[in-house]
Amino acid sequence: MDQELSEVGTIDAALAPRLRQLKTEYDSLQNYFKIATSWLPEVGAELEEFASEGNSNSSYISRLDQGTRDLIDMLREADFRKETLDALQRSIQEGNQEEDLAQSYRASLDTYRAGYAQKTARQKYAQHAAYFDFRSRIWEVHSEGAMPPLTDMIAAEPGDDHDDNHDDDEDIVVGGTMRQFRCPLTTTLLEDPVESTVCPHAYSRAAITQYIQQAGRRGAECPAAACHAVLTLRNLSDAPGLARRVERYARQVARREELRRGAQWAGAPVLD
Ligand SMILES: [Zn+2]
Known part of the structure; x- marks a missing residue:
């Protein structure tokens, strides 16, 4: 040009x-x-x-x-x-x-x-x-x-x-967000995650579905700490990309655990 x-x-x-x-x-x-x-x-x-x-x-x-x-x-x-x-x-x-x-x-x-x-x-x-x-x-x-x-x-x-x-x-990044890998309801790693379309949070599908259903028609406040977004089932969307990321992390955790056990069996000092 x-x-x-x-x-x-x-x-x-x-x-x-x-x-x-x-x-x-x-x-x-x-x-x-x-x-x-x-x-x-x-x-x-x-x-x-x-x-x-x-x-x-x-x-x-x-x-x-x-x-x-x-x-x-x-x-x-x-x-x-x-x-x-x-x-x-x-x-x-x-x-x-x-x-x-x-x-x-x-x-x-x-x-x-x-x-x-x-x-x-x-x-x-x-x-x-x-x-x-x-x-x-x-x-x-x-x-x-x-x-x-x-x-x-x-x-x-x-x-x-x-x-x-x-x-x-420090911490000022325009547009970048870290994803939490834990469900705010179950506190375990996300299972079959869904994302909120009204706030930046994700949940395990079964847990959030039950939570919203129990709250009735008006919807439920997002269970993430300090988030006051109101959720209905319509505000949940599938999150296949996030699911892959959590699975990848879970594989790493499992692998580390395996290595740790291997080290214990071998009588070697455990490095944490
Ligand atoms: Zn939220």
Whole structure:
């Protein structure tokens, strides 16, 4: 697209529709990137489980991690390009003539890239929902409950100031959510999970169905701590993806237990 813009010398009216079209092309490109970022966490979790069975995977995981970061970079640059195209379009509509549109576009892109290159990995990724999803899906293969803040999982670089940034960065992730693997009613791992469509909670199907039925027609308050959403059976939806994640975690728990018993039988000290 830079090439096409660079052929443009001065602005004419025919350029405005072309700018709109370029913007649409960036939109569809971003949709592909988003589909890719939504799949990488699943692939990462599969690899992590594969590794726990004694296979080496560290280079694959780190390549996927890099791939996720690259996609985030591309999504952001596409956002920037769209904004710039918008600004150029407005400028044309207002009747402004820029001497060289392509040059101005290139100059703002260069400024953007130079600024982005100055950022540390923490600044780029620690608060991005796609990166949170990627790391948390790998984390939850072994661990239940909250993942440490991403700022603790990305090595500090010059420019990352612990004291100044930590309070701001901690736990602030736009759009990312950790899933609880335990049913708030049974307190055991979710069985045949269903998700609420009115709050971010999930339950074992049999338990929540009975709980709602007992409450009668008005519905029942969500049983998760501090959640006051009112649930009816219509607010429950199937959660096959979550079911897979809980099963994967349950396999890890079983495996650890098996190893622990094996160690006991062998008379070796038990490591917990
Ligand atoms: Zn709830």
